[in-house]
Amino acid sequence: MVGDGEALAPEGLQATIGVVPMGDVGEVAVRIVAAHLQTVLGLAVDILERRPVSDRCYVPDRRQYDAAKLIAALKECSASWPYLKIVAVLSVDLGVPILRFVFGEAEMGGRCAVVSGYRLRRNEDGTDAGLEVYYERLAKVALHETAHTLSLFHCDDPRCLMHFAASTKHLDRIRLFFCARCAFLLKKTVQTLLESHGP
Numbered sequence: 001m002v003g004d005g006e007a008l009a010p011e012g013l014q015a016t017i018g019v020v021p022m023g024d025v026g027e028v029a030v031r032i033v034a035a036h037l038q039t040v041l042g043l044a045v046d047i048l049e050r051r052p053v054s055d056r057c058y059v060p061d062r063r064q065y066d067a068a069k070l071i072a073a074l075k076e077c078s079a080s081w082p083y084l085k086i087v088a089v090l091s092v093d094l095g096v097p098i099l100r101f102v103f104g105e106a107e108m109g110g111r112c113a114v115v116s117g118y119r120l121r122r123n124e125d126g127t128d129a130g131l132e133v134y135y136e137r138l139a140k141v142a143l144h145e146t147a148h149t150l151s152l153f154h155c156d157d158p159r160c161l162m163h164f165a166a167s168t169k170h171l172d173r174i175r176l177f178f179c180a181r182c183a184f185l186l187k188k189t190v191q192t193l194l195e196s197h198g199p
């Protein structure tokens, strides 16, 4: 969570989420993220042109990309795009200074989020999780991070999408739904957005 990007949103934007494939993330993964954002959040989604992952965000010591820097770069390049929220989907390892790795990162109540499938392909014991589990995990992370941009905080319900998951094992315990409280908060936020920005 790195501050508030609402001030950067351009004029005339619609309540649509722009999903940006970055680097060599698979096309199916991107479509699955887009479909879940559209269905679960009830907002229109456009898949945008593929972009490279910015070298400026690479941290050689950690062999990772800095998630906060990626968000800052995304904010900069997307400043004039007519989308309410921008969600980048990647397949590189993401980190932040205080955590060894993150599945994704978002601006709390802001505009941009990044999610990566890098840590989602395998189980904790190193075995392959299988494509179906991988896609479900990626959808959960994308919904979680996008909900942060819609001002939702973490939730105590261990099965809710807004519960903080530090591992794939935790992520697998979460269902593909928001709890009643989070769903209510989200619905209110999305309704307000649709009223002020049009469908």
Ligand SMILES: [Zn+2]
Residues within 6 Å of the ligand: 144, 148, 154, 164
């Ligand atoms: Zn979170």
Ligand SMILES: [Zn+2]
Residues within 6 Å of the ligand: 155, 156, 157, 160, 161, 162, 163, 178, 179, 180, 181, 182, 183
């Ligand atoms: Zn919840």
